[in-house]
Amino acid sequence: xxxxxxxxxxxxxxxxxxxxxxxxxxxxxxxxxxxxxxxxxxxxxxxxxxxxxxxxxxxxxxxxxxxxxxxxxxxxxxxxxxxxxxxxxxxxxxxxxxxxxxxxxxxxxxxxxxxxxxxxxxxxxxxxxxxxxxxxxxxxxxxxxxxxxxxxxxxxxxxxxxxxxxxxxxxxxxxxxxxxxxxxxxxxxxxxxxxxxxxxxxxxxxxxx
Amino acid sequence: xxxxxxxxxxxxxxxxxxxxxxxxxxxxxxxxxxxxxxxxxxxxxxxxxxxxxxxxxxxxxxxxxxxxxxxxxxxxxxxxxxx
Numbered sequence: 001x002x003x004x005x006x007x008x009x010x011x012x013x014x015x016x017x018x019x020x021x022x023x024x025x026x027x028x029x030x031x032x033x034x035x036x037x038x039x040x041x042x043x044x045x046x047x048x049x050x051x052x053x054x055x056x057x058x059x060x061x062x063x064x065x066x067x068x069x070x071x072x073x074x075x076x077x078x079x080x081x082x083x084x085x086x087x088x089x090x091x092x093x094x095x096x097x098x099x100x101x102x103x104x105x106x107x108x109x110x111x112x113x114x115x116x117x118x119x120x121x122x123x124x125x126x127x128x129x130x131x132x133x134x135x136x137x138x139x140x141x142x143x144x145x146x147x148x149x150x151x152x153x154x155x156x157x158x159x160x161x162x163x164x165x166x167x168x169x170x171x172x173x174x175x176x177x178x179x180x181x182x183x184x185x186x187x188x189x190x191x192x193x194x195x196x197x198x199x200x201x202x203x204x205x206x207x208x209x
Numbered sequence: 210x211x212x213x214x215x216x217x218x219x220x221x222x223x224x225x226x227x228x229x230x231x232x233x234x235x236x237x238x239x240x241x242x243x244x245x246x247x248x249x250x251x252x253x254x255x256x257x258x259x260x261x262x263x264x265x266x267x268x269x270x271x272x273x274x275x276x277x278x279x280x281x282x283x284x285x286x287x288x289x290x291x292x
Contacts, residue, residue: 027283034279039267042275046265055265059275060282067283118216121244124251129258138264145259160256166224185220192248192255199254 019079023070030070034063037080040162041087047157048091050146051098058094062087077171081164084172088154095150118189120196128199144194148187155180156187210238215245223253 021029038059045058065086066073073082129137145153158169159180170180215238221227222235239246267275 027280030283031276031280034276038272038276038279042267043263043265056271056275060279063279064282064286068286118244118248121247123247124254128254129262137262141259141262141264145264156259161259163260166226181220185217188220188223188252188255189216189248191259192252195255195258196251199251 015079016075019070019073019075022067023073030067033079033083037083038063040080041083044084044087044154044157044162045091047145047161048088048150048154049095049098051094054091054094054098058087058090062090065090077168081168081172084158084162084164085174088158088172092150118193120193120200122196122200124196124199125201128195131199140195140198144191147194148190152183152187152190155183156191159184160188210234212238212242212245215239215242216248219249219252222249223256 015033018029018032022033041062042055042059045055045062046052049055049058062083066083069086073079125131132140145156148156154173155169155175158164158172159166164172166177166180166184169175169184170177173180175183215235218227218231218235222232227235239249
């Protein structure tokens with residue numbers, strides 16, 4: 001069985017030059033960095049906040065904060081990882097504001113391993129995404145990931161949607177590598193479990209474990 | 210290898226970040242355990258579906274509006290000096 005290959009943007013080569021120019025006050029260099037990463041930051045913000053208006057604010061505030069603090073960026077990580085860290089913090093802050101009744105933290109480690117134990121083991125249709133129209137599919141995927149605790153969906157989005165490495169994700173979220181791995185496994189298994197009811201092969205499913 | 214042991218290694222297996230011996234043990238388990246095969250396959254599909262479906266795309270008009278707002282704000286602010 002094949003493994004998952006990370007989605008690489010391949011844009012690192014001249015990033016350092018752009019960052020140095022932006023640090024020296026070249027606004028067009030910073031504009032290029034915005035152009036490169038605004039889609040990613042919006043996606044991350046929308047996944048965490050689950051609110052379009054908040055995601056728009058996060059994009060603006062994260063880039064502004066990055067610009068203002070460029071002098072403090074020590075370049076020990078990639079600019080993108082540093083930017084993601086700022087964006088995640090902004091997004092979590094907005095989520096906490098909207099849900100003051102609930103503690104929202106990346107440190108939360110909800111329930112036990114039991115919540116991720118697979119129950120549904122029916123195989124899926126060969127091309128499950130073709131079972132639904134594009135709009136319906138997006139709705140299913142959005143609704144499903146929304147059901148995950150913020151700490152799980154943030155790790156899943158950074159690792160599996162945005163293609164950050166485990167180390168970069170740990171760095172961006174200020175988590176240990178084992179914590180990232182544990183949350184990622186549980187996020188993947190919980191999403192798989194929830195998607196199974198939409199995608200299972202109705203012709204040949206063989207029931208429960 | 211038991212199914213629980215397999216499950217614990219699933220993330221490293223899918224990300225191909227494990228030593229050759231553990232990988233061989235996992236693949237041996239997959240040969241005979243149908244449930245783990247299905248779980249592994251459908252977890253892989255889960256990741257691919259999310260990666261390939263841009264559920265939160267940024268429309269062009271919103272993108273240019275945001276970009277222009279960011280640049281206007283940046284122009285109005287200086288970099289903060291290093292402490």
